[in-house]
Amino acid sequence: MKSFTYEKADSPAAAASAAVRTSNAKFIAGGTNLLDLMKLEIETPSHLIDVNGLAFDKIEPTPEGGLRIGALVRNTALAADQRIRRDYGLLSRALLAGASGQLRNKATTAGNLLQRTRCPYFYDTNQPCNKRAPGSGCAAISGVTRQHAVIGSSDSCIATHPSDMAIAMRVLDAAVQTVRPDGTTRDIPIADLHRLPGDTPQFETTLAPGELITSVTLPKPVGGTHIYRKVRDRASYAFALVSVGAIVQRDGTGRVAVGGIAHKPWRIEAAEAEMPRGAKAVATRLLDGAKPTRDNAFKLALVERTLAAVLAEAKG
Amino acid sequence: MATVSFNVNGEVRALKLDTRTTLLDALREHLHLTGTKKGCDHGQCGACTVMVGGKRINSCLTLAVMHEGDNVTTIEGLGTPDHMHPMQAAFVEHDGFQCGYCTPGQICSAVAVLDEIKAGIPSHVTGDLNVAPELTNAELRERMSGNICRCGAYSNIAEAITEVAGRPA
Numbered sequence: 001m002k003s004f005t006y007e008k009a010d011s012p013a014a015a016a017s018a019a020v021r022t023s024n025a026k027f028i029a030g031g032t033n034l035l036d037l038m039k040l041e042i043e044t045p046s047h048l049i050d051v052n053g054l055a056f057d058k059i060e061p062t063p064e065g066g067l068r069i070g071a072l073v074r075n076t077a078l079a080a081d082q083r084i085r086r087d088y089g090l091l092s093r094a095l096l097a098g099a100s101g102q103l104r105n106k107a108t109t110a111g112n113l114l115q116r117t118r119c120p121y122f123y124d125t126n127q128p129c130n131k132r133a134p135g136s137g138c139a140a141i142s143g144v145t146r147q148h149a150v151i152g153s154s155d156s157c158i159a160t161h162p163s164d165m166a167i168a169m170r171v172l173d174a175a176v177q178t179v180r181p182d183g184t185t186r187d188i189p190i191a192d193l194h195r196l197p198g199d200t201p202q203f204e205t206t207l208a209p210g211e212l213i214t215s216v217t218l219p220k221p222v223g224g225t226h227i228y229r230k231v232r233d234r235a236s237y238a239f240a241l242v243s244v245g246a247i248v249q250r251d252g253t254g255r256v257a258v259g260g261i262a263h264k265p266w267r268i269e270a271a272e273a274e275m276p277r278g279a280k281a282v283a284t285r286l287l288d289g290a291k292p293t294r295d296n297a298f299k300l301a302l303v304e305r306t307l308a309a310v311l312a313e314a315k316g
Numbered sequence: 317m318a319t320v321s322f323n324v325n326g327e328v329r330a331l332k333l334d335t336r337t338t339l340l341d342a343l344r345e346h347l348h349l350t351g352t353k354k355g356c357d358h359g360q361c362g363a364c365t366v367m368v369g370g371k372r373i374n375s376c377l378t379l380a381v382m383h384e385g386d387n388v389t390t391i392e393g394l395g396t397p398d399h400m401h402p403m404q405a406a407f408v409e410h411d412g413f414q415c416g417y418c419t420p421g422q423i424c425s426a427v428a429v430l431d432e433i434k435a436g437i438p439s440h441v442t443g444d445l446n447v448a449p450e451l452t453n454a455e456l457r458e459r460m461s462g463n464i465c466r467c468g469a470y471s472n473i474a475e476a477i478t479e480v481a482g483r484p485a
Contacts (some may be wrong), residue, residue: 006318006335006381032377035338036358048335050382076371080437085445096440100462101429103359105371106378236440236461 002044009051012179012214019210020181022047027212029072030106032099033115040125042132056110056214059083065220068177071110071213075099075165078109088218089226090245094168097230100237110213112165113176113193117204117263119148119159130156131201141293147239150292150299152262157201158293160239161194161264167245168228170257170265175217181210190216194264204263224249225314230259231306242302248314252276256307258286261299279308322386324349325393333380340364342380343390351391351420355464362463365421365428366390372428374462391420394427403427406476414467422463426477429459433481451481 005022009015019025026045028034029052037043056070059081067083078084079095099107119140121127127139140148140158148158174190193205207213230243240260248254254275257267271285283304292300321330324347331346340357343349343366352375355363359374366375367389395401403423406412413419433451441458442449449455456474465473 001336004335006379028379028382031379031382032359032374035377035379039357048379052382076432076437080435085438089445092438092445093440096438096442100359100362101432101459102362102365102372102374102425102462103377106373234461236458 001038002041002046004046004048006048006050008053009049010053012051012054012056012212013183015049015051015054016179016181016183016210016212018047018049019212022049025049025210027051029108029111030074031111032103032107033111037116040123042123042125051212054214062217066218069109069216069218071108071215073109075104075107075109075112076101078165079104087221088168088172090171090228090247091165091168091218093226093228094164094243094245097228097240097243098162098164109165109216110176112163113169113213113216114205114207115161115163117159117161117194117197117201120144122159131159131197134200134202145293145295147241147260148293148296149263150261150296151266151287151290152196152264153291154197154199154201156199157197157263159197159201160260160262161204162239162260163265164228164230164240164243164245164259166190166194167243167257167259167265169216170267171245171247171255172218172222174219176213177215177217178207178211178213180208180212185214190265191267196263201263222247222255224254225316227310227313229306229310229313231302242299242306244303244306244310246307246310246314248275248311254314256282256286256310258303258307261303275311279304279311283307318381320381320384322380322383322388324388325390331380335379335381337380338376339366339368339378339380339383339388340375343375343388349390349392352424353417353420355418355421360464361418361421362425363418363421365424365463367424367428370428370431372425389424391424394423401427402480403476406479407473410472410476410479411469412473412476413465413469418463418465418467422460422465422473425460425463426473426480429456429477430481432459451478453478 025047056072079092121140128137176188224247232238243259246256274281353363355361359377364376
């Protein structure tokens with residue numbers, strides 16, 4: 001690990017301004033993804049700003065009837081919250097499908113969203129990777145691509161965003177609140193937080209340098225049956241090959257997003273209009289323009305079948 | 317270099333450390349509490365599991381300097397060879413290990429798992445999110461999935477935990 005200096009932030013604005021005042025600085029909260037990457041010298045910050053002392057650890061009702069989740073609420077606490085379990089079951093289910101008990105105790109709401117979009121070639125520092133070393137090329141595209149993206153990818157990068165929680169947040173139309181180094185705040189719809197790789201896969205979100213997430217808000221509950229179905233190589237503690245997060249209403253309408261197939265949670269509102277017509281119709285619209293590889297073409301059929309299982313479960 | 321002070325197994329310990337020192341390395345290399353093991357050092361195997369503030373975490377994926385004032389419990393704090401914690405005694409009774417390298421992490425994790433179920437925290441296999449989870453074999457196995465045992469002592473580990481929970485396996 002490269003050496004770094006360390007400070008504890010005592011206010012969000014101070015944290016954000018410290019991040020631009022110090023060159024090559026990073027925020028650290030749970031640290032489960034950042035420290036993993038620092039040990040491999042894939043992340044090499046020269047300064048860490050510990051934000052754990054900020055008071056962003058509560059889940060509070062909003063005037064609109066939703067919930068405001070503090071950026072530092074741990075994944076376990078969020079999944080176990082009675083209001084989340086009752087009104088946003090999809091979010092509890094998605095959180096509990098991810099990582100291990102130990103990691104969920106440490107990982108935060110904001111950190112989960114901001115974990116790196118990644119693939120095994122990103123982790124292997126002997127291989128070229130446009131995300132790790134921009135312009136060096138992509139070893140994955142000509143490599144073993146079973147886990148990789150089938151849609152929204154580019155000639156620069158075919159990695160996937162591994163968050164289960166983000167799939168639920170996308171279906172729930174969450175929004176992210178931030179503070180910028182100049183002290184101003186803004187609200188970013190979850191749909192606009194993660195970017196597709198394009199020619200610049202090293203930039204994974206639309207956050208500006210030093211911009212700090214302070215909370216994530218959920219709109220008021222929409223009812224319906226909440227289902228998160230994750231298909232993976234192990235029964236537990238593995239990334240999704242394909243995951244489907246859905247809210248299905250009694251009349252068969254609803255919302256759906258898919259994980260494990262793209263650089264960001266994959267939700268196409270036009271595809272949702274097909275939900276009453278079944279999985280094949282939805283999958284066809286959802287995967288329009290897909291560019292799978294030989295290794296991961298199975299994901300197209302797997303999305304449709306997982307979706308069919310979810311719709312069948314919703315019918316009861 | 318940085319200074320940090322935290323409570324380990326009931327004793328306040330003050331350390332001067334390189335900022336890069338993980339909690340795991342602080343425990344093993346600086347405090348010589350070598351019960352906690354370094355397996356993968358990347359949060360994948362669970363050998364380094366300790367409890368901080370009563371919650372289990374991977375001590376390899378957190379910096380020591382981030383734990384000012386925290387209460388850390390390691391395997392040494394759970395029990396001793398003469399006064400074993402019930403979970404330690406159950407692992408011995410049920411042969412819940414072969415080589416023993418993952419065992420301290422397994423035991424710390426297992427103690428925390430029983431607390432998590434008691435606190436009503438659901439898991440991936442919990443049927444109804446609005447009902448308190450029960451300690452079934454499926455629940456145990458799901459909740460222990462962050463602790464890998466290369467010897468494959470899983471069935472005996474599950475029996476040991478089940479015994480401490482007061483249910484038949």
